[in-house]
Amino acid sequence: MAAKKSAKPNVSKDELLYHYREMLLIRRFEEKAGQLYGMGLIGGFCHLYIGQEAVVVGLEAAAEEGDKRVTSYRDHGHMLACGMDPKGIMAELTGREGGFSKGKGGSMHMFSKEKHFYGGHGIVAAQVPIGAGLAFADKYLGNDRVTFAYFGDGAANQGQVYETYNMAELWDLPVIFVIENNQYAMGTSVKRSTKSPSLWERGAAYGIPGEEVDGMDVLKVKAAGEKAIAHCRAGKGPYILEVMTYRYRGHSMSDPAKYRTRDEVQKMRDERDPIESVRQMLLTGKHASEEDLKSIDKEIKAIVNEAAEFSKESPEPALEELWTDIYAEA
Amino acid sequence: MATEILMPALSPTMEEGTLAKWLVKEGDTITSGMILAEIETDKATMEFEAVDEGVMGKFIVAEGSEGVKVNSPIAVLLEEGEDASAVPAAQAAAVEEAAPAGSSDGSAPAPASVPAAPIESKAVEPDVPEGTEFKQQTVREALRDAMAEEMRNDETVYLMGEEVAEYQGAYKVSQGLLDEFGAKRVIDTPITEHGFAGIAVGASFGGLRPIVEFMTFNFAMQAIDQIINSAAKTLYMSGGQMGAPMVFRGPNGAAARVGAQHSQDYAAWYSHIPGLKVVQPYSAMDAKGLLKTAIRDPNPVIFLENEILYGQSFDVPVLDDFTIPFGKARIWREGSDVTIISFGIGMKYALEAADKLAEEGISAEVLDLRTLRPIDYGAIIASVQKTNRVVTVEEGFPVASMGNHISAYIMTHAFDYLDAPVLNCTGKDVLMPYAANLEKHALTSTAEVIDAVKQVTYR
Ligand SMILES: Cc1ncc(C[n+]2csc(CCOP(=O)(O)OP(=O)(O)O)c2C)c(N)n1
Ligand SMILES: [Mg+2]
Secondary structure, eight states: OOOOOOOOSSOOHHHHHHHHHHHHHHHHHHHHHHHHHHTTSSOSOOOOOTTOHHHHHHHHHHOOTTOEEEEESOOHHHHHHTTOOHHHHHHHHTTOTTSTTTTSSOTTOOOBTTTTEEEEESSTTTHHHHHHHHHHHHHHHTOOOOEEEEEETTGGGSHHHHHHHHHHHHTTOOEEEEEEEOSEETTEEHHHHOOOSOSGGGGGGGTOOEEEEETTOHHHHHHHHHHHHHHHHTTOOOEEEEEEOOOOSOSSTTOOOTTSOHHHHHHHHHHHOHHHHHHHHHHHTTSSOHHHHHHHHHHHHHHHHHHHHHHHHSOOOOGGGGGSSSSOOO | OOEEEEOOOOSTTOSEEEEEEESSOTTOEEOTTOEEEEEEOSSOEEEEEOOSOEEEEEESSOTTEEEEETTSEEEEEEOTTOOGGGSOHHHHHHHHHSOOOSOTTOOSOOOSSOOOOOBOOOOSSOSSOTTOOEEEEEHHHHHHHHHHHHHHHOTTEEEEETTSSTTOOTTSTTTTHHHHHOTTTEEEOOSOHHHHHHHHHHHHHTTOEEEEEOSSGGGGGGGHHIIIIIIITHHHHTTTSOOOOEEEEEEOSOOSSOOGGGOOOOHHHHHTOTTOEEEOOOSHHHHHHHHHHHHHSSSEEEEEEOHHHHTOEEEEEOOSSOOOOTTOOEEEEOOSSEEEEEOTTHHHHHHHHHHHHHHTTOOEEEEEOOEEESOOHHHHHHHHHHHSOEEEEOSSOSTTOHHHHHHHHHHHHHGGGOSSOOEEEOOOSSOOOSSHHHHHHHSOOHHHHHHHHHHHTTO
C-alpha cells in the first residue's frame, strides 16, 4: 500500500479514490471491532479510531516504503493505513493464533516488522522516545528513512516527550512527532490539562519547527506530511505536526463520555467528517457516481466481514504459546 | 433478513447489565452510529450505538430490564421493506423472560449493577467490638467512604490523579468527592505521573497529606523514582527531620484481558523497599479500615487495590471511626491441616480452595496478610506451629515473590515445625498474554491451590 508519490498540485481522481477507500476501510473496520467487542469476542480495552481516519491516511500517503511508524494503544487505523492485513489485525483483537502477535498482544499491542510498524504501546507517551530511537538507528545506519511518532494531546504533557524533543533536535534525528490532538485525553479536554495555547509550539523551546494541521482534511494532512518528510530527509532534524482531529466514540469501549455533549459530537460528524468531504469531492468533481461509491462501500464491507470471519474462525493460541517469546534464542 | 441486536459488553468486566432506556422506537429507521439505547454497566451508564442499518422491528427486552446477559438478543432489526412478522417465534418468546424490573412509569431507576453475592467473613479475631452493626458495601464504596471521612477529619488531606474529579474516577472510586470537597482538594492532573507524584511528595514535605491515585499501578512505573528515591528515602536521609506522609493508591494486578503492560502485580516490588508501607486488602471492610489508617500514617503508604474486587460486596461495620492497624493478619477461617497464606485477590482462590478442601476432609486455615509491610510474622508462625504445612497464594510473578519471602522466613524461624516444604502458588513466570485461554493459565487458580495443598498434606 502507501502508494503515493504522485504529489501533483491537482488532486487526481485516483488519489481521491485512494483516500476514500483507505479511510472507509478504517471506519468500517472499527465499527465492526466495536460490534465484536459488544459480543464479547474482543476483551479488555479497545480504543477506536473513528473520526481520526484522515490523519494516518494522509500521512501514510506521504510516506515512502521503509519509513517507520510507532503509536499508542489507539492503533488500528495506523496498522490498516500502513498496509497490515485486516485479517491479522482483527484476529489479534479477538486474541487468536492468526493475529499479528499470535493473540498475545491484543488491541493495544500489535507490531509488524514487515510493514515497519513498531507498535501499539499501552503506556501513554512511551512511544515518543521509542520513535526518536528508531530515527536514531536510521541515522546511525545511514538509512534515508523517517519515523512517524504518533501521540495524543494527553500524552503531550508527559515529561519524556520533552526529554525526547531536546535530544531529537540536538542530534538532528529524522523523526516526525505527530500530535493527534483529538481534544480529549479520556475525559480531560485539552483546556483542562494545559494552559499552552498550542502543543506544537512547545517544540520552539528546543528549536524544533512545526505547524498545526487540519486533521479532518486528508489532503492538507498529506501536504503537511510531505513538508515534514522533506525537512527530515534533508537532514534538518525533527519536525512537529499538531493534527487537529476528533474521536467520535468514547475513549475506549467502556467510556460513558459524559464530559462532552452529544451535540458536540454530532456537529463534528455532520460538518467535518473526513470521509464525507472526500466523498463530496468525488461526486462534485464527477470523479465517481453514487453507484461507483456504493460498489466501493460494498468491497470494503466484504474485506471487513472477511476479517471478522477470520478472527472468529482462527483458533485460540496453543497453550504452549504461554511459554514462548519471553526470551529470544541466544 | 432480520438480524438480532445483542446485549453488548461495554466494559472489560461486564457480564450483564440493565437496559435502562430505549432511545429509538419500533419502526424507526436505524443508521449506523445512531444511539439505540442507554445501558447501565457495572461502572456507568453507556450509550449503545447501532452498527447495522435497517428498521427497528421489535424490542425483545423492555426498557428497565435488569440483569440482561451479555450477548442475549435485545431487539430485532429488519431490512427495509421487511415487516415485523419476520421475527422468528423463538425471538418473540424471549420477551417474556426478561421482565422489566422497575415500575412501568419508570420512576425507580434500577441500580447500576447487581452486586455480586456477599462473601461471609469468618474472622476469628474481630476488628470491631461485639454487637457492631454491619452493612453491605462494595470495595469501591468502602474506599470512597474512607477517603471522604479522612478528608472531613483533616483539611490537609487531598486527592490528586488522572480523572479523579470531574470524571469521578476512571474506576469510579472517587465518585462524589469533587462535589463534596471541591476542586481545591480533588484535583484532576494531566497525564504526568512522574511530575504529579513528585509534586505530591513535595506537598507532603510541605505539610499536606496527599492521596495520589494512579489510574492503575502499571502507570506508577512512570513515577517510580519519586516513589522510591524521594518518598521512601527522605525520612532516613534527613535523619528523621522530614518524611512523606502520603498514600499512593490505585488498582494493581491483572484486570481482564488488558495484556502485558496493564496487568502486573506490584506487591513484591514495593514490599522490597524499606521506608514504604504496603497494603493490599481483600474485603471492603479491610479496604476501608486500612485506607483510613494509611491516610493517617506518617509514612508513604502503597495501597494496592484490585479492579476485579471493586464491585464485590462485603459486610462493613457501621462505626463512626473504624480503622484497622497495619501489621495485623486476619484469620478468615480456622483449620488444622494446612495454612493457606494470601492477600488481596489471592484470597479469592485461597477461600474457594479451603471450601472445596473441606468437602474432602482437609481442614485449611486461611490467613489474609492484609499488609505486606509491616507483615504479621507472629500470625504466620503461630499458624505454622498449629498446622505444620503452608501454601502461599498471590498473583505476581514467581521469582522474588512474597511467597518466596514468607517461605524463607518460615524456614528460618519455624523449620522444626514444618512437615513439608512450603509451596508458592503464583502467576506463571511469563508476561500477561491477551488471549483469553492463555490469560487463564498465566494466573494462579483455585485448582492450583487445591493441588498444592494436596502436595503438602501428602494426599
Ligand atoms: C502512563 C499512563 N498513564 C495513564 C494511562 C491511562 N490512559 C490511557 S489512554 C489515556 C488518555 C490519553 O489521551 P491522549 O494522549 O489524548 O490520546 P487519545 O486517547 O486521545 O488518543 C490515559 C490517561 C496510561 N495508559 N499510561
Ligand atoms: Mg486525545
